[in-house]
Amino acid sequence: MNRAGHIPFKHPEIRLNHYDKRRPEQYCSQATYLMRAGLQSRILLPSDSGYNACEKSYFSNTAKLKLACIIRPTFNSQVSTALRALVATNEKFAIRSGVYTLLIGLNNIHGGVTIDLSLLNSVRFDSASETHGRVVAGGREGETGVAGLLLREGNTWMTARNGFACDNVVAFEGVLADGLIVTANRNTHADLFRALKGGSNNFRIVVGFTMSTIRPPPLVFAQHCIAAGGNALGLEHNTSDGILLQRNTMLKTLDQKELTYPRVKACIRAVDEYTATIDGGLLEWLYLNYADEYQDVLRSYSAENVEFMRAVSRKCDPQ
Numbered sequence: 001m002n003r004a005g006h007i008p009f010k011h012p013e014i015r016l017n018h019y020d021k022r023r024p025e026q027y028c029s030q031a032t033y034l035m036r037a038g039l040q041s042r043i044l045l046p047s048d049s050g051y052n053a054c055e056k057s058y059f060s061n062t063a064k065l066k067l068a069c070i071i072r073p074t075f076n077s078q079v080s081t082a083l084r085a086l087v088a089t090n091e092k093f094a095i096r097s098g099v100y101t102l103l104i105g106l107n108n109i110h111g112g113v114t115i116d117l118s119l120l121n122s123v124r125f126d127s128a129s130e131t132h133g134r135v136v137a138g139g140r141e142g143e144t145g146v147a148g149l150l151l152r153e154g155n156t157w158m159t160a161r162n163g164f165a166c167d168n169v170v171a172f173e174g175v176l177a178d179g180l181i182v183t184a185n186r187n188t189h190a191d192l193f194r195a196l197k198g199g200s201n202n203f204r205i206v207v208g209f210t211m212s213t214i215r216p217p218p219l220v221f222a223q224h225c226i227a228a229g230g231n232a233l234g235l236e237h238n239t240s241d242g243i244l245l246q247r248n249t250m251l252k253t254l255d256q257k258e259l260t261y262p263r264v265k266a267c268i269r270a271v272d273e274y275t276a277t278i279d280g281g282l283l284e285w286l287y288l289n290y291a292d293e294y295q296d297v298l299r300s301y302s303a304e305n306v307e308f309m310r311a312v313s314r315k316c317d318p319q
């Protein structure tokens with residue numbers, strides 16, 4: 001473990017930023033090293049207003065720790081400067097990106113410095129390559145952090161077809177312990193390139209990923225339905241795939257239904273209302289086997305298909 005919390009300011013030679021209202025004794029020793037390296041504007045101390053928001057951003061409440069300070073670089077060169085300063089002073093530090101890891105101590109460090117890379121989030125496209133109708137491998141949940149996913153394997157919706165997300169990385173740009181920024185790919189630093197794919201944070205701080213693009217999954221619903229001669233579901237009108245949401249509760253006694261049933265309905269309604277705010281987000285179709293009695297499944301098949309089924313019914317059962 002690193003030195004804990006707030007250690008009195010020992011470096012009076014460091015000039016405080018003119019706008020910096022913190023008192024010198026509010027700085028921990030780690031922060032003073034980083035300030036001395038010129039990173040004053042990038043440091044967050046527990047007493048700073050932005051610190052709480054940063055702490056709050058952890059996906060898991062159980063993964064939060066009290067840090068000495070957070071450093072939030074906005075340029076790769078600042079990562080390099082920070083790393084050099086921390087290594088030179090033998091300070092322990094942690095690296096965080098999307099903070100989606102649930103385990104404590106992986107993306108933060110009690111009493112130490114956490115390098116928060118979430119501001120290094122720019123995306124560039126290779127103008128020479130085709131950028132329309134292509135995707136990159138990402139987490140199956142939309143907000144999953146990128147760096148942790150790509151450095152720690154990365155299971156995606158397309159893993160069976162395109163390998164793990166890390167296998168779709170063409171090059172890693174990263175900062176080595178001596179502060180040098182180097183690119184690792186198949187031809188340059190090939191061993192590092194290979195080790196980073198699944199090697200997590202053990203080799204360098206990665207500040208950039210170059211990824212190959214892949215074909216998105218086919219429009220399975222609509223295409224299968226049309227190819228198989230059509231069905232009664234009305235899905236042939238959909239131009240994109242959807243997510244099938246099923247909400248269940250397990251009850252010990254029937255009287256518990258009174259309490260849970262309205263909540264389940266409210267939850268489904270909230271999802272519907274939210275997805276309706278997204279362009280093309282709400283798929284009206286309901287799945288018969290998962291639907292509840294209050295849901296009008298046949299209506300969700302479209303008026304045209306309901307009429308079609310009525311016609312078939314009249315034909316089969318004229319009475």
Ligand SMILES: Cc1cc2nc3c(=O)[nH]c(=O)nc-3n(C[C@H](O)[C@H](O)[C@H](O)COP(=O)(O)OP(=O)(O)OC[C@H]3O[C@@H](n4cnc5c(N)ncnc54)[C@H](O)[C@@H]3O)c2cc1C
Nearest residue numbers: 095096097098099100101140145147148149154155201206
């Ligand atoms: C709701 C949810 C859904 C998820 N879905 C998926 C999924 O579909 N597929 C899947 O594979 N995983 C999934 N995960 C797991 C998730 O991908 C991993 O926890 C991943 O590590 C998170 O990445 P992150 O950028 O948020 O990493 P962080 O939590 O910030 O860090 C994770 C680890 O990576 C290191 N690290 C982060 N950034 C860097 C960097 N730039 N350089 C060096 N080391 C770095 C950190 O030090 C830490 O050890 C999911 C997690 C949650 C909570």
